[in-house]
Amino acid sequence: VRLEDHTRRKSLYVPVDEQSARGTLNAESEVIATGIEGLIGDTPLIKLKSLSEAAGCEILVKCEYLNGAGNSPKDRVALSMINHAEEEGLLVPDRGDTIYEGTVGSTGISLAAVCRARGYKAYICMPNDQATEKSDLLLKLGATVERVRPASIVDQDQFVNLARRRAREHTDDPDRPGRGFFADQFENTANYLAHQNSTGPEIYAQTNGRLDVFVAGAGTGGTISGVALALKPLLPEMKVILADPQGSGLYNKIKYGVMFSSTEAEGTRRRHQVDSIVEGIGINRVTRNFEAGMHLIDDAVKVTDQQAMMMARWLVEKEGLFVGASSAVNCVAAASVARQMVKEGKRDARVVTVLCDSGTRHLSKFWKEAGDVGGADAEFTLDEMLKAEK
Ligand code: PMP
Numbered sequence: 001v002r003l004e005d006h007t008r009r010k011s012l013y014v015p016v017d018e019q020s021a022r023g024t025l026n027a028e029s030e031v032i033a034t035g036i037e038g039l040i041g042d043t044p045l046i047k048l049k050s051l052s053e054a055a056g057c058e059i060l061v062k063c064e065y066l067n068g069a070g071n072s073p074k075d076r077v078a079l080s081m082i083n084h085a086e087e088e089g090l091l092v093p094d095r096g097d098t099i100y101e102g103t104v105g106s107t108g109i110s111l112a113a114v115c116r117a118r119g120y121k122a123y124i125c126m127p128n129d130q131a132t133e134k135s136d137l138l139l140k141l142g143a144t145v146e147r148v149r150p151a152s153i154v155d156q157d158q159f160v161n162l163a164r165r166r167a168r169e170h171t172d173d174p175d176r177p178g179r180g181f182f183a184d185q186f187e188n189t190a191n192y193l194a195h196q197n198s199t200g201p202e203i204y205a206q207t208n209g210r211l212d213v214f215v216a217g218a219g220t221g222g223t224i225s226g227v228a229l230a231l232k233p234l235l236p237e238m239k240v241i242l243a244d245p246q247g248s249g250l251y252n253k254i255k256y257g258v259m260f261s262s263t264e265a266e267g268t269r270r271r272h273q274v275d276s277i278v279e280g281i282g283i284n285r286v287t288r289n290f291e292a293g294m295h296l297i298d299d300a301v302k303v304t305d306q307q308a309m310m311m312a313r314w315l316v317e318k319e320g321l322f323v324g325a326s327s328a329v330n331c332v333a334a335a336s337v338a339r340q341m342v343k344e345g346k347r348d349a350r351v352v353t354v355l356c357d358s359g360t361r362h363l364s365k366f367w368k369e370a371g372d373v374g375g376a377d378a379e380f381t382l383d384e385m386l387k388a389e390k
Contacts, residue, residue, distance in 0.1 A: 036117040039068025040075040041198045045206040045352070048331070050318035054382040055335050056342035057349040060211070062203060065323070065357045069117075070110030072357040073199065073223055074185075078110035080194035081183050082118060093119035096177025100167035101125070102160030104219070104279055105134030106357060107185045112141035123170075123180075125163040130279055131365040153285060160186060186287040191222035192229065199223065200230020203352055209234060212341065215301075215334045215353040217243040217281030217326050218250055221290025223354060228296035240293075242300040243333030243353070245308065245326075247275035248282030250290070254300035259284060277305050277366050278325040280356065301333040306388040308332060309370035310380060312359065317378040322359040325366040330354055336386055 032038075044063045052059045067075035082099070085091040091099070098121040101111055108124035115122040122143040126135060127150040138145045146166070151158040156165070163182060170180025185191050203211065214231060216224040228240040244251040249259035274282040286294065312328040315321040323331075334353040341349035359367050374380050 036069045036113060037079060040079055041067070042202065043067060045203065048315075048319055048321075051314070051331065051335055051382070052338075055338035055351075057338050057347055058351065059331070059334050059338050060207070060350065060352045061327075061331070061334075061355045062199065062352065063355050064199075065327070065355055067110075069113040070106065071361075072106040072110060073195070073354065074106040074110035075114070076194040076198055077107060077185060077191045077222055078114045078183075080190045080197075081185065081188055082111075082114055082120075084188075084190040084193075085181055085183075090179075091120065091181050092178075095179070097121070097179050097181060098123050098167075098170055099181050099183050100163045100170070101183040101185065102158075102163035103185065104130050105138075105361070106280060107183075107220075108138050108143065108145075109134065109141065111183060112138055112143040116142055123163070123166060125159040125166065127159050131362050133361050133364060137361075160184075185222070186220045186289060189288060189292065191220055192226035192289045192292050195223050195226025196229045197226075200227040203227065204231060204234060207350065207352065210350060211235070211238060211352045212346070212349045213239045213241055213334075213337050213351040215241045215243050215330055215337055215351060217245065217329050217333075218283065218290055219281045219326070221283075221287050221293070224297065225289055225291075225293025228293040232296050239298045239337075240296050241333060241337050242297050243281070243330045244300050244302055245274065245276040245278040245282040245329050246302065246304050249284040250282070250286075251300045251302045253286065254294075254297050259286075277369055278303075278308055278329055279362065279366065280324070280326040281329060301336050303329045303332045304389060305369075306373075307385055309366075309373045310378070310385040310388055311335075312366070312370045313374045313378040314380075314382075314385065316359075317374075321355070323355050324357040324359055324362045327355040327357065328370075330356070332385070335382060339382070339386065 043066045045060050048059045064073040065071050069075040091097050099111055099115055100123045102125045112122040124138050124143050125146045128147040129150050135145050148159050167180035167182035170176055214227055218224050242254050253259050308328040311332045315323055330353040334351045338351045
C-alpha cells in the first residue's frame with residue numbers, strides 16, 4: 001500500500017510558507033509516477049454524510065471511479081492481468097500482440113487504455129445491449145470492438161466465448177504479427193489478486209482497520225473475493241455481504257447454496273440473461289474469481305432496479321455524486337445492512353462499499369430511466385427506498 005503517497009498528495013493542497021517548504025525538499029520527497037500506472041490505485045475513501053445520517057451509522061465508499069486510466073476498479077485488474085501475462089511470457093510489448101477480452105465495458109475500457117500505454121492492441125467483444133457510451137469510448141481509445149447479440153454462456157458466439165476464439169484465430173494465423181492473448185477476466189485469477197493486493201489493503205489502511213462490513217456486487221467476483229481474502233484474515237469479525245441486482249443468480253447461491261430455486265422454466269430463462277437495467281454486476285454462474293472468495297461471503301442482499309434508481313437520484317441530490325448503476329446497487333445494500341446493524345444496537349458500526357463508475361457511462365440506459373425518479377428533489381426517505389419493489 002502506498003498510503004504515504006496518498007496522504008502526501010493531499011498535503012499539496014495545504015498552504016505552506018516557502019521557507020519551510022524548501023526545507024523539506026529533497027530527491028526522496030518527489031512523488032512522480034511514470035505514465036498511466038501512476039493513476040491506478042490509491043483511490044479515496046469517503047463518508048457519505050446524508051446516507052450515514054439516514055441509516056444511523058457510518059457508510060463509507062471507496063471511490064474506484066477515480067482510477068484514472070479507464071475510470072473504474074477494472075484499471076487494477078487490467079494492469080494485474082497484463083503484468084501477470086508478461087511475467088509468464090504470454091505477452092511481449094511491441095511484438096504485435098493483441099489482447100482479446102469479453103466484457104460489458106469497464107474491463108475493456110481499462111484494457112484498451114493500458115494496452116496503448118504498454119504497446120499492445122485491444123480487441124473487445126461485448127453484448128450489443130450495453131450502453132453505447134462504452135463502445136464509443138472503446139473505439140476512441142483505439143480498440144477494435146465486436147458487438148454481438150446477448151447469448152447464453154453455452155453459445156459459441158456469446159461475447160466471452162467469441163473473444164477466446166478470436167484470440168486463438170490470431171495466434172493460429174501465420175500471416176498476423178504477434179500473438180492473441182485472451183485476458184479472461186472471469187476465470188483469470190490475476191483479477192481477484194489485484195483486489196487482494198491493493199483494494200483490500202488500501203481499505204484496511206484508510207480505516208485503520210476499523211470496519212464491520214464490506215459490501216460489493218459481483219460481475220466477475222474479483223472485487224468481493226479479493227477484498228474478502230485480504231481483510232478477513234486481519235478482521236475475522238468483519239462481515240462480507242454480496243449486493244445482488246434483480247435477475248442475478250448469486251443471491252440464491254449465497255443464501256441457499258443453489259443458483260435457481262425457482263421453477264425450471266424460469267431458471268432456464270434466467271440462465272441466459274440477468275434481467276435488470278443494472279450493467280456490470282449480477283451473473284448466473286460461479287466464476288473462478290467468485291469462487292475464490294465465496295466461502296468468505298456471509299450474506300447477500302437483493303436490490304431491485306427501482307431501489308437502484310432511487311439511490312442514484314439520492315446520491316446526486318444529497319451528496320452531489322453522479323454514479324453508475326452498480327455503485328447505486330452497492331449503496332442500497334450498504335444502507336440496508338447499516339439499518340440492520342443499527343436495529344441490532346450497533347450504532348458505532350461502519351459499513352464500507354464501492355463506487356465503481358460514473359453516471360456518464362450510463363446516460364443512455366440506466367440514467368435515462370432513473371433521471372426523473374423521485375421528482376426534482378428526490379423527495380423520499382431511506383425507508384421508502386429500501387421498501388421499493390421492482
Ligand atoms: N461495476 C461495474 C460497472 C462493472 O463493470 C463491474 C465488473 N464487470 C463491477 C462493478 C463488478 O466488479 P467485479 O467484476 O470485480 O465483480
